[in-house]
Amino acid sequence: MPSSPASPPLVVTCGEPAGIGPEVIAKARALIPDVPFFVLGNPDHFDGFGVETHVIDDPAQASSTVLSILPHDIPGPRTPGVPDERQAAGVISAIARAVDMASTGAASGIVTAPIHKKALKDGADFPHPGHTEYLAALAGGAKVVMMLACPELRVVPATIHIALDRVAAELTPDLLETVLRVTHAGLRRDFAVAAPRIAVAGLNPHAGEGGTMGRQEVEWIAALVARLAPDLGCFGPLPADTMFHAAARATYDAAVCMYHDQALIPIKTIDFAGGVNVTLGLPFIRTSPDHGTAFDIAGRGVADPTSMVAAIRMARDMAARRALA
Ligand SMILES: NC(=O)C1=CN([C@@H]2O[C@H](COP(=O)(O)OP(=O)(O)OC[C@H]3O[C@@H](n4cnc5c(N)ncnc54)[C@H](O)[C@@H]3O)[C@@H](O)[C@H]2O)C=CC1
Ligand SMILES: NCC(=O)COP(=O)(O)O
DSSP: OOOOTTSOOEEEEOOOTTTTHHHHHHHHHHHOTTSOEEEEEOGGGGTTSSOOEEEOSSGGGOOSSSEEEEEOOOOSOOOTTOOOGGGHHHHHHHHHHHHHHHHHTSSSOEEEOOOOHHHHHHHHOOOSSSHHHHHHHHTTSOOOEEEEEETTEEEEESSOSSOHHHHHHHOOHHHHHHHHHHHHHHHHHHHOOSSOOEEEEOSSGGGGTTTTSOSHIIIIIHHHHHHHHHHHOEEEEEOGGGSSSHHHHTTOSEEEESSHHHHHHHHHHHHTTTOEEEEESSSSOEEEESSOOOTTTTTTTOOOOHHHHHHHHHHHHHHHHHHHO
């Protein structure tokens, strides 16, 4: 879906300078000459990737061909694989600045390069476990959902960045209902699915096996899913181990899972290169590649930009669809 010439550009946040973010952003620029975007970051951090760069002072100057960089105060050089605590505050404030731009219409959406959560905690006492939670806070406590999407599968973890031993307590009927409603609305609005079919995973092995391997399914999950089914097209709970093979995937438009790894392991196994992380429920568009900072390969020139390309294309398509709505 091409953006109209009048559409504002996308803003891409640089993410952790020591990671592969700058490299995949630079490589993506060369692969999608049809999408105008600019990066918020330190222009020096984009040297050495063999891509022509252009420092701008206004989003409207963003190019579709050269890498446009709107300077953001992230001091010091980038050292691949080694985060610098002095850069943490700038990495965080770039995300907030991008939100301002998307909220005021200077940018048509945000694409975030990966952050290193521990580096931001160590360097700036970042209180959020990830972009998703930070963006929700910046949006005034919006009820958001993390979705990872690739052509073969969409998954949503109902609980996100929490320790496994907290999942059962934090997975409440209110939370699951909100996740299902936000997922349903997002599928309709941003993925053009007119009548979404949402498969819901069980929490326990075999979806509890009738209460013999865990009680949440029989005590409330099945009843909640049944109550919401007429409105939201949801069904389940299904045993999580058997709901991701090809024939099962064909029966739904998204799988709502109970915790992070239950959702992310199948999609990153099926399509690590092409997966996109999209936050649903925000008043602006946000996508991201599905991978992290990959310190182990940063600086080697081998990072695959496919997921960043897919994230930029998805944000562009979402913006075009919303502009037509
Ligand atoms: N949206 C975000 O900001 C995300 C941030 N992270 C953060 O990234 C950090 C590292 O996380 P990990 O679990 O190690 O995952 P990771 O995705 O950074 O790396 C996992 C493995 O995949 C490889 N890999 C990742 N992306 C690649 C690419 N584009 N091309 C080639 N190989 C690639 C890495 O070299 C590594 O072997 C953590 O701090 C994590 O919280 C992780 C996921 C998303
Ligand atoms: N594993 C996914 C991930 O950590 C991405 O989180 P976020 O930074 O997009 O919230």
